[in-house]
Amino acid sequence: MGPAARLPRGRAASGSWQWARTAETQRALLDAARAVFTGQGFAHASIADVVERAGSSVGSLYHHFGGKSELFIALWQDYQQAQEAAASEAVARARKAGLTDPFELFSAGARAFMEGCWQRRDLAVLFSAGDGPPGFEVMKRRRAREWLGQNDALLRLSDTSFDRLYVTILTTLIGEGSREVAVAGSRQQAGQVIDAVIEYVRLLMTGGSYNPDSPPG
Secondary structure (H helix, E strand, O other), X not given: OOHHHHHHHHHHHHHHHHXXXXXXXXHHHHHHHXXXXXXHOOOOOOHHHHHHHHOOOHHHHHHHOOXXXXXXXXXXXXXXXXXXXXXXXXXXXXXXXXXXXXXXXXXXXXXXXXXXXXXXXXXXXXXXXXXXXXXXXXXXXXXXXXXXXXXXXXXXXXXXXXXXXXXXXXXXXXXXXXXXXXXXXXHHHHHHHHHHHHHHHHHHHHOOOOOOOOOOO
16 A cells, blocks of 8 residues: 555544643633633633633633633533533433423423522522623523524424423423522432422423313312
């Protein structure tokens, strides 16, 4: 085999090394940003503090993320992906175990999501504190609407105003429960909050979505 045939292999190896180095640098900056932002808040945190903790440089941070605001958003997206992955995997495991009941599937995902809020409670508190870059609250509201759509698809409801309200109530319950989990004083207390939220979900879902034509009581 001549040198020309070996060249792509060398380039591939070099590219893989470069990708690994890039991923490693980005991870170090995100981990440092997590410590700095959760410790100081967005407004008071400085890029200098982040790069010093990451053992990186200001130029590297701007190269990989573009600035302080973009780094905060990247940290939030990283958190969202971890939360969504945990919930999706929990639902997939429930389905694989043979569960088909909407409550069982919804509660499996909800429990995993809230457990993630306890495990990543520093970030959960940070992102609910209202201290973020311009436009962050708009991004959160957009993501909340997407979450509603995902829950609507999971529950397979019809597209009526009452069903949309039903999904909104369930999703809001999980969101508010998640915030209480994040500020719980202990793992035991967080578990109690999670159990209480799941019980509220069960009570809401036992009768299904609201039917305006059904008699009360």
